[in-house]
Amino acid sequence: xxxxxxxxxxxxxxxxxxxxxxxxxxxxxxxxxxxxxxxxxxxxxxxxxxxxxxxxxxxxxxxxxxxxxxxxxxxxxxxxxxxxxxxxxxxxxxxxxxxxxxxxxxxxxxxxxxxxxxxxxxxxxxxxxxxxxxxxxxxxxxxxxxxxxxxxxxxxxxxxxxxxxxxxxxxxxxxxxxxxxxxxxxxxxxxxxxxxxxxxxxxxxxxxxxxxxxxxxxxxxxxxxxxxxxxxxxxxxxxxxxxxxxxxxxxxxxxxxxxxxxxxxxxxxxxxxxxxxxxxxxxxxxxxxxxxxxxxxxxxxxxxxxxxxxxxxxxxxxxxxxxxxxxxxxxxxxxxxxxxxxxxxxxxxxxxxxxxxxxxxxxxxxxxxxxxxxxxxxxxxxxxxxxxxxxxxxxxxxx
Amino acid sequence: xxxxxxxxxxxxxxxxxxxxxxxxxxxxxxxxxxxxxxxxxxxxxxxxxxxxxxxxxxxxxxxxxxxxxxxxxxxxxxxxxxxxxxxxxxxxxxxxxxxxxxxxxxxxxxxxxxxxxxxxxxxxxxxxxxxxxxxxxxxxxxxxxxxxxxxxxxxxxxxxxxxxxxxxxxxxxxxxxxxxxxxxxxxxxxxxxxxxxxxxxxxxxxxxxxxxxxxxxxxxxxxxxxxxxxxxxxxxxxxxxxxxxxxxxxxxxx
Numbered sequence: 001x002x003x004x005x006x007x008x009x010x011x012x013x014x015x016x017x018x019x020x021x022x023x024x025x026x027x028x029x030x031x032x033x034x035x036x037x038x039x040x041x042x043x044x045x046x047x048x049x050x051x052x053x054x055x056x057x058x059x060x061x062x063x064x065x066x067x068x069x070x071x072x073x074x075x076x077x078x079x080x081x082x083x084x085x086x087x088x089x090x091x092x093x094x095x096x097x098x099x100x101x102x103x104x105x106x107x108x109x110x111x112x113x114x115x116x117x118x119x120x121x122x123x124x125x126x127x128x129x130x131x132x133x134x135x136x137x138x139x140x141x142x143x144x145x146x147x148x149x150x151x152x153x154x155x156x157x158x159x160x161x162x163x164x165x166x167x168x169x170x171x172x173x174x175x176x177x178x179x180x181x182x183x184x185x186x187x188x189x190x191x192x193x194x195x196x197x198x199x200x201x202x203x204x205x206x207x208x209x210x211x212x213x214x215x216x217x218x219x220x221x222x223x224x225x226x227x228x229x230x231x232x233x234x235x236x237x238x239x240x241x242x243x244x245x246x247x248x249x250x251x252x253x254x255x256x257x258x259x260x261x262x263x264x265x266x267x268x269x270x271x272x273x274x275x276x277x278x279x280x281x282x283x284x285x286x287x288x289x290x291x292x293x294x295x296x297x298x299x300x301x302x303x304x305x306x307x308x309x310x311x312x313x314x315x316x317x318x319x320x321x322x323x324x325x326x327x328x329x330x331x332x333x334x335x336x337x338x339x340x341x342x343x344x345x346x347x348x349x350x351x352x353x354x355x356x357x358x359x360x361x362x363x364x365x366x367x368x369x370x371x372x373x374x375x376x377x378x379x380x381x382x383x384x385x386x387x388x389x390x391x392x393x394x395x396x397x398x399x
Numbered sequence: 400x401x402x403x404x405x406x407x408x409x410x411x412x413x414x415x416x417x418x419x420x421x422x423x424x425x426x427x428x429x430x431x432x433x434x435x436x437x438x439x440x441x442x443x444x445x446x447x448x449x450x451x452x453x454x455x456x457x458x459x460x461x462x463x464x465x466x467x468x469x470x471x472x473x474x475x476x477x478x479x480x481x482x483x484x485x486x487x488x489x490x491x492x493x494x495x496x497x498x499x500x501x502x503x504x505x506x507x508x509x510x511x512x513x514x515x516x517x518x519x520x521x522x523x524x525x526x527x528x529x530x531x532x533x534x535x536x537x538x539x540x541x542x543x544x545x546x547x548x549x550x551x552x553x554x555x556x557x558x559x560x561x562x563x564x565x566x567x568x569x570x571x572x573x574x575x576x577x578x579x580x581x582x583x584x585x586x587x588x589x590x591x592x593x594x595x596x597x598x599x600x601x602x603x604x605x606x607x608x609x610x611x612x613x614x615x616x617x618x619x620x621x622x623x624x625x626x627x628x629x630x631x632x633x634x635x636x637x638x639x640x641x642x643x644x645x646x647x648x649x650x651x652x653x
Contacts, residue, residue, distance in 0.1 A: 012497040014571030081560015081580030094541035190569035
């Protein structure tokens with residue numbers, strides 16, 4: 001292990017820098033929280049900004065956000081040297097630490113925004129299901145209803161009003177959640193690859209981009225799986241918003257890049273060398289070319305040229321996948337890239353990813369798939385579409 | 400009967416008078432001490448730092464070995480509380496050539512010929528005991544902190560092992576101890592300096608290139624040294640309030 005690690009070093013690194021501190025698990029953390037924030041922003045488009053076209057994805061977006069938010073702290077927990085002490089972040093938070101606030105921002109977003117909004121939106125369905133279902137399902141829905149079974153017009157109107165209010169609070173909260181994740185990196189003055197006031201903004205917009213892309217792809221996948229037609233005006237609208245958010249995201253990243261190149265401070269030569277060597281594939285090729293420019297081109301193409309429905313579907317799927325890949329690469333390049341060069345600016349190391357270890361590729365894959373499993377359960381309990389509820393009623397009636 | 404009452408009062412009075420000292424004695428006994436001690440070390444009386452004289456360092460690695468032994472630092476070549484770097488700077492070269500084989504633990508094998516038109520020197524590195532330390536700022540639970548006596552310390556029983564402080568240190572002074580999964584770094588041999596001793600590295604430096612200094616002690620020679628020498632700290636633009644003062648530090652050192 002020693003030999004391998006030292007061989008990975010080129011030039012001079014401070015000896016304590018040779019081993020990387022943050023692994024692929026820490027790459028997952030901004031990626032998953034980004035998906036949460038983005039999915040929520042998409043949901044709020046319908047709720048607050050009255051973009052009616054995206055309504056078919058509203059509930060799916062909320063449930064996806066919840067599924068990913070539940071998983072978001074797991075990679076962090078797994079990464080800690082002493083996970084059993086993580087509760088201390090709540091009990092004795094160090095107020096000057098950017099990281100100490102994560103627990104509070106997370107809890108606020110989970111409990112005060114997402115869970116509450118989902119509950120209010122589903123309350124009527126939950127109460128109806130607690131009346132029509134039998135056995136353990138009935139108990140489940142009774143518990144979920146929290147003993148509130150008033151679904152009068154007046155009561156639902158209040159729910160709607162409250163839900164709208166929470167969404168309005170939720171938008172700055174989503175901005176806070178992900179802008180804050182960017183701040184965790186952007187505020188480290190010792191690391192010039194991270195230290196930038198643009199970091200929270202870049203993280204925020206890339207989060208919105210990734211979340212919208214995820215919900216768009218999932219909506220299309222769900223339609224195919226359920227054998228129902230894809231609502232094209234809905235997907236077209238989502239793709240349009242995705243395109244706009246992506247343009248803003250790319251512009252800010254470009255501004256940051258141009259600023260760094262033009263300013264060329266003491267770290268520039270070292271970082272420039274890194275981007276052209278060790279990060280070339282993941283940064284230039286995967287993130288910028290195939291993960292940003294190509295999908296942006298695809299989305300622009302669908303905006304400018306009138307295409308058939310099937311062509312648009314194909315392009316959306318391809319561009320959506322490339323977008324997610326590009327945003328993942330962006331997180332990778334920030335987290336891993338920021339540790340590949342020495343703070344002496346005189347050398348470079350490599351990241352050797354393990355497979356079946358605590359911080360290896362295998363747990364990372366599991367943690368990326370876990371939200372989909374959680375979402376599957378959530379969708380079973382709280383169907384995001386209208387008809388299964390009626391179907392369930394019919395079934396119960398038949399029984 | 401009167402007599403009895405009188406006896407009772409006298410006895411009760413005696414017991415009452417004896418109770419207070421008895422309780423105090425019992426408390427002291429329970430605490431394991433018979434009398435309170437004046438603390439031998441008062442944090443408020445000290446403010447620790449270090450002077451490193453580059454011109455005196457011969458790259459023997461005694462400090463690295465002494466540190467690893469004294470502080471039980473893992474011997475693998477990526478865990479160091481202190482290490483020594485060798486700089487080789489050609490007159491017109493933009494970048495110095497730097498090496499630190501095993502942190503200088505075994506000294507430095509000859510690498511450069513004498514008279515090769517370049518300057519060579521050794522730079523011992525360790526925690527800068529910053530007064531505005533970025534590492535303590537970011538710790539989510541305050542497990543690492545600036546002690547009132549100027550030492551930056553770590554409570555290993557409280558550290559989460561999140562590694563944020565390792566990222567935040569501009570000087571690469573922190574590492575995760577693989578045995579405890581908590582962070583570690585130079586604490587100026589805190590167990591020694593609080594007993595009036597110097598650090599293991601200073602004690603073992605054959606040329607006196609490293610000197611522990613107490614900036615609050617008016618008799619400490621550091622004040623004279625800082626007045627009469629042109630000293631520098633590493634990466635001053637980081638504004639960390641570093642208290643590791645280098646004499647004759649070359650501009651190429653980072």
